[in-house]
Amino acid sequence: EIVLTQSPAILSLSPGERATLSCRASQSVSRYLVWYQQKPGQAPRLLIYDASNRATGIPARFSGSGSGTDFTLTISSLEPEDFAVYYCQQRSNWPKITFGQGTRLEIK
Amino acid sequence: QVQLVESGGGVVQPGRSLRLSCAASGFTFSSYAMHWVRQAPGKGLEWVAVIADDGRDKKVADSVKGRFTISRDNSKNTLYLQMNSLRAEDTTLYYCARDVSAPANYYFDYWGQGTLVTVSS
Numbered sequence: 001e002i003v004l005t006q007s008p009a010i011l012s013l014s015p016g017e018r019a020t021l022s023c024r025a026s027q028s029v030s031r032y033l034v035w036y037q038q039k040p041g042q043a044p045r046l047l048i049y050d051a052s053n054r055a056t057g058i059p060a061r062f063s064g065s066g067s068g069t070d071f072t073l074t075i076s077s078l079e080p081e082d083f084a085v086y087y088c089q090q091r092s093n094w095p096k097i098t099f100g101q102g103t104r105l106e107i108k
Numbered sequence: 109q110v111q112l113v114e115s116g117g118g119v120v121q122p123g124r125s126l127r128l129s130c131a132a133s134g135f136t137f138s139s140y141a142m143h144w145v146r147q148a149p150g151k152g153l154e155w156v157a158v159i160a161d162d163g164r165d166k167k168v169a170d171s172v173k174g175r176f177t178i179s180r181d182n183s184k185n186t187l188y189l190q191m192n193s194l195r196a197e198d199t200t201l202y203y204c205a206r207d208v209s210a211p212a213n214y215y216f217d218y219w220g221q222g223t224l225v226t227v228s229s
Contacts (some may be wrong), residue, residue, distance in 0.1 A: 034215040043203055043219035044153065055217065087153060091214035095167040099153040 130204030
């Protein structure tokens, strides 16, 4: 099983600041890394697929980068609605896809 | 618009069975692979099962292999998860999720709101 480790577990920032979230895989997943956003009481929302491709309707302030084992989700300037939990997911080892444990982005 | 509505969750005793349903609308259901993904309250996400657009190919996670079966009825635009021999560790919120395409790409562009299963005596 490919283990995804997200860091930090909690990130406290203010609106307008830049957020950098990390996802590290226990073995290479090439570029088959996906990011989701989840708000309380809601289902996850697809943000980024294949490391750096924004999903339909996702604002340009969200960007993804990385390959192999190290990936980053960057939010260039935080909006109030961006405070949520973010999960990464690998689809390299299908069907044994796995998720990271999440990073909670909270308002400072 | 795309809608996925799960139902069938509830409280069930260990060892018993439950069938979840997911009613799909707003898209051509038979053109997409579909998945079940679960999430324990306050916890992370775990992939459970996938079924091809035509229902012929199915895969389940090792944690539920031999106990859970995924199926679909394209004439009714509905996805199912038959859960047998339920255990306490199956207590979680179950999401129905649409794959981005068919064949499955194993990531999800639409999710339902989930249905809660509680396994308890």
